[in-house]
Amino acid sequence: MDQLEEKTLHSEKLFEGRIIELYLEDVELPNGKTSKREIIKHPGAVAIIAITDENKMVMVRQYRKAMEKILVEIPAGKLEKGEKAMVTAKRELQEETGYTCDELEPLISFYTSPGFADELVHLFITKGLRKDTEEHQLDEDEFVELLEVTLEEALELIEKKDIYDAKTAYAVQYWQMKTLLGK
Known part of the structure; x- marks a missing residue:
């Protein structure tokens, strides 16, 4: 020990x-x-960085009761029992945004609040992102508004505290780093 x-x-x-x-x-x-x-x-969760061909990040606006406010976030969702993170990520991307992709690349996994919770978030990035031809179906208790934002708009959303959760801030910073490095 x-x-x-x-x-x-x-x-x-x-x-x-x-x-x-x-x-x-x-x-x-x-x-x-x-x-x-x-x-x-907590069963764990996934989050997805989805960048369009127009170099915009796909996000959702969603009311978060615990915060008593609307936040802008990257698509995300909890793992179902026995479900692989990759399967959850593909499902959540389609359900929340109506997008699909050719490939999901795992980037990193991280604990959200290790001082009191065991929630592990698996972060993915899309390759070959495209709008799905099928209608997407949100969970019955889920209400979101779809956004596509530029990097500059995402940084402004962080500054205004519309983006205020760690996974989304991390995703935007990752995107900014890749952009600055020309990748």
Whole structure:
């Protein structure tokens, strides 16, 4: 055991919802003392950087109840039980935006809030992006507005705090870096 690890002494499930589970855990700290940890278990998610032939990023405007505001985000969604991230990404891209692509390239995976949650987001970028001929179908409780923005517009949306989540800010910065490097 690494000298920084915390040993779980007891774990109690406090809540099980449609998406998350909440646990209260008693842990032994590296110094031998004990503490409590509130842990959210999440199935994981995907997010997609989708750039059109016109060099615009496909995004969605969506009301986020936890923030009590509308945010502009890249297409994303949670993993279904037993589903591979690539399958989820293709489905979410089509459902949220009406776009499909020839290929999805995995870029990176990252934890959103490792201090209290195990949610792991898998970020992909599209190749061969095109508008799907079939009508896309959002989840019944999902309402989004489709946007296609230039890099300059995306940076302005960050400045105005319309883009205010980490995955989307990361995606825009990745796009900006690739543009500056001429790739």
